[in-house]
Amino acid sequence: MLCQSDHRDRTITFTYRLGDGVSYAGDIVHASLSNVSTGEIAITDQEFADFQEFVYQSAGITLSSAKKALVSGRLLKRLRHYRLSSYRDYFQMIMSGQEPAELQTALDLLTTNETYFFREPQHFEYLRTAILPSRKPGEAFRIWSAACSSGEEPYTLAMVLADQLGATPWEMVASDISSRVLAAAQAGQYPMERAEKIPQAYLKAYCLKGIGAQAGRFLIDPKLKTRIRFLSVNLNASLPQVGTFDVIFLRNVMIYFNTDTKRQVVERLLSVLKPGGHFIISHSESLHGITDRLKMVRSSIYRKA
Numbered sequence: 001m002l003c004q005s006d007h008r009d010r011t012i013t014f015t016y017r018l019g020d021g022v023s024y025a026g027d028i029v030h031a032s033l034s035n036v037s038t039g040e041i042a043i044t045d046q047e048f049a050d051f052q053e054f055v056y057q058s059a060g061i062t063l064s065s066a067k068k069a070l071v072s073g074r075l076l077k078r079l080r081h082y083r084l085s086s087y088r089d090y091f092q093m094i095m096s097g098q099e100p101a102e103l104q105t106a107l108d109l110l111t112t113n114e115t116y117f118f119r120e121p122q123h124f125e126y127l128r129t130a131i132l133p134s135r136k137p138g139e140a141f142r143i144w145s146a147a148c149s150s151g152e153e154p155y156t157l158a159m160v161l162a163d164q165l166g167a168t169p170w171e172m173v174a175s176d177i178s179s180r181v182l183a184a185a186q187a188g189q190y191p192m193e194r195a196e197k198i199p200q201a202y203l204k205a206y207c208l209k210g211i212g213a214q215a216g217r218f219l220i221d222p223k224l225k226t227r228i229r230f231l232s233v234n235l236n237a238s239l240p241q242v243g244t245f246d247v248i249f250l251r252n253v254m255i256y257f258n259t260d261t262k263r264q265v266v267e268r269l270l271s272v273l274k275p276g277g278h279f280i281i282s283h284s285e286s287l288h289g290i291t292d293r294l295k296m297v298r299s300s301i302y303r304k305a
C-alpha cells in the first residue's frame with residue numbers, strides 16, 4: 001500500500017502498517033516536552049507568587065509552593081531567549097502585551113502534560129463492554145476528551161470506538177488549554193516506545209510505522225484523526241459551542257484545581273453531557289462534595305441522571 005496524506009500542510013508518505021510491517025516516511029511535527037535546568041537565576045518569593053496568581057487566574061491551576069523550582073526551571077529558557085536577568089522582567093514583559101504570544105508560551109510551560117496510551121485501562125474496557133453496547137441506536141456517538149494533552153487519551157478512545165462501532169457514526173472532540181501539546185496531539189506522531197501499551201491488534205489496524213527519517217516513530221492512521229476535532233478549550237472559562245456528549249473524559253486535570261474551580265469546571269461540563277451520559281475521571285481524583293448531579297456506577301465512572 002502506498003498513499004499520500006496532506007497533514008498540517010506537509011506531505012507524508014505512508015507505506016505499510018505497524019504490526020505487520022506498515023510504515024510511513026515524511027516530515028514530522030514534534031513538540032518538545034522537555035524541561036530545562038534551573039541555572040543560576042534565582043526566583044524570589046514575590047516573583048513566584050506572581051506566576052502562581054497568573055496560572056490560577058488564567059487556567060484555574062493551583063501551584064503549591066513546592067512547585068517553585070519547577071516554575072523557575074521551566075521558565076528559565078524564556079528568560080534566556082529574551083536575554084532577561086530576572087523573573088520579574090519576564091513577568092512584566094508577558095503582562096505588558098508587547099509579546100502577545102508569550103502569554104500562551106508561559107502557560108504552556110506551566111502546565112503538566114504527562115499522559116500515555118491506554119492509561120487506566122479499566123475505563124476503556126468499561127467503554128467497550130458496558131457503554132458502547134447500550135448506546136442509543138441511530139445517533140452518532142459523541143465523546144469528549146476534555147484535557148487531552150498530547151493526544152494519547154483521544155487516540156486510545158478512537159481506536160476502541162473504531163474497533164467496536166464499525167460503520168456506526170461517532171465523533172470526538174479533543175481539547176486542551178496548552179497549544180504546545182495540542183499541536184503534538186494534532187500531529188499524532190510518537191516515538192515507538194509510546195506504543196508499548198497499545199494492543200497488537202490496534203497497532204496493526206490504526207498505527208503506521210515510520211521508515212527512513214521517521215524510523216523509531218509511529219503515526220496514528222489519518223482515518224482516525226479525521227474523526228477527531230482538536231480544539232483549544234480553557235475549562236476554567238465559558239465553553240465554546242461543542243454540542244452535547246454521550247461520554248466525557250476529564251482525567252488527571254482536576255488534581256491541579258482547588259475545590260471551587262473543580263465545582264465550576266464539572267458544572268460546565270455537565271451542561272453538555274446528555275442525560276444518562278457517562279463522566280469519567282481518574283482513579284486518583286474524587287468528586288466527593290463537588291456535585292450531586294452524578295451517580296457513581298463504579299470507581300471513577302459516573303452517570304448523569
Ligand SMILES: C[S@@+](CC[C@H](N)C(=O)[O-])C[C@H]1O[C@@H](n2cnc3c(N)ncnc32)[C@H](O)[C@@H]1O
Nearest residue numbers: 059111114115147149177178234235251252253
Ligand atoms: C496530566 S494531563 C492529563 C492528560 C490525560 N487526560 C490523561 O489522563 O492522561 C493534564 C492536562 O490538562 C491540561 N489543563 C490544565 N488546566 C487546564 C484548563 N484550565 N483547561 C483545559 N486544559 C487544562 C494541561 O494542559 C494538561 O495537558
